[in-house]
Amino acid sequence: MLTVNNIAEKLGLKVVVQGDLSEIVSGCYISDLLSDVMAHSEDHELWITLQTHPNIVAVAVIKGISAIILTNERNPEPATIRKAEAEKVTIMVSPHATFELAGRLYSMIKDSRPPQAGPS
């Protein structure tokens, strides 16, 4: 199983706030609508977003998100950093656009999953 640390290293993500980097990653959800993330993300997923305000930390905590990734080199607001530090939520920044990052992540996560039992 992949960890946040594996992904940060392989994809060259800048860790802005370090929570638990040994946290496992089961998948990824991409959305800038917070209620959509609330409704559809799963435990231990990464969350890619362009939102940088403090509420992303609250959503990550409530949903058990493994780490937040901001794309296009967007940096979290200072208040977001403070909140993430207090809640121990990892926030990472990618220089790539969401499409590019998602493509790389998709292959990584797919390759890391154990093959399904039985004929496919």
Added chain:
Amino acid sequence: MMPRSRPLEGSFHLMGGDFTNAGSASSELKAILVNFGVAQNIVRRAAIAAFEAEMNVIIHAVAGTLHYLITTEVLTITVTDMGPGIEDVNLAMQKGYSTAPDWVREMGWGAGMGLPNISKHSDSLKLDTVVGEGTTLEILFHLKERNVDS
């Protein structure tokens, strides 16, 4: 952890416009539910519903309270606000309908998913609203059957 048998209740104050602390009542409630021994799957659904209800107060109202009552049978989350009230409840329950201002939408809220999310993730939702006075949501989760299921 063994489920507790004594009912537990409490409440949180919510301040309208306080986006900085948004979600803290729901996070605390989530921890309380875990401590009480509520099944993980119900904790997850309750946390989503509580957070959406908390956001509605922060976005639309002047102030409000989030009250919880946990027994071995049910969890009841009651969110009462001093807000504008809802003019058309049927519209408000529709996915995609929102009266949130643009700047709230830019934050990724106000997508018209709040009440539908609460309804979808709870076992029952009662909504009582008076325009110009405020809104009360009573959100219910059955704890017994789910515990037996899991």
